[in-house]
Amino acid sequence: MTDADSSPAGAILLTPDGSRTALSTRYGEAYGSRNGAAAQARHVFVEGSGTHEHPGPRVLEVGFGLGVNFRATLARCARRGVPLDYLAYEFDPAPVDVLREVAGGGEGADHPVWEDVLAGWGGPDPLTVRGSGVSLTIWFGDVRTAQLPQDWATALYLDGFSPARNPEVWTPEVLGRLASAIAPGGVLTTYSAAGHVRRALAAAGLEVGRRPGPPGKREHLRAVRR
Secondary structure: OOOHHHOOEEEEEEOOOOOEEEEEOOOOOEOOOOOOHHHHHHHHHHHOOOOOOOOOOEEEEEOOOOOHHHHHHHHHHHHHOOOEEEEEEOOOOOOHHHHHHHHOOOOOOOOHHHHHHHHHOOOOOOEEEEEOOEEEEEEOOOOOOOOOOOOOEEEEEEOOOOOOOOHHHHOHHHHHHHHHOEEEEEEEEEOOOOHHHHHHHHHOOOEEEEEEOOOOOOEEEEEEOO
């Protein structure tokens, strides 16, 4: 693995559900839940947004990270035989060997699109992969200044590092911009349950509610654009 001093990702962590995550050396916390990285991806993001039932989901993800949410979404769409359009923003990409080790043996890891992601990682910005009914684009830049699609996403996965460690992504201004990228009827979902995040999402015109959390969390936020 790449040395932690020169990489945003440090030690690989095995979580209780058998999936892996890694420690971020920049933010001092794990990319995914230490209580079950794959369980959080499925419960909070795929199911929490309704993507597991949508006939043609268009997902916008803030914080591609190690690709755990993408692989969970990819695997569910592949099982159902529905197309997937996925757009992600990642400010600080981890080394490809970390992505590969975290994914090993997990859901979606054997999908041709994920193999293409690993093959193209570290190449041109953006990274675009298409095939098997999937269109994936990853922009390696700051979502705060990115040109976002308007009224587009059926699901928005807000999965940046925590508001305490990465407050820039959770400001009312940024959350307002993200809200405008959601299609009418679309859902923003995040592992956070912080009160200031809930209030900022409501101020952006979203209908915000709490939902039971994944292992290790009492609840998380889900917000709908009516």
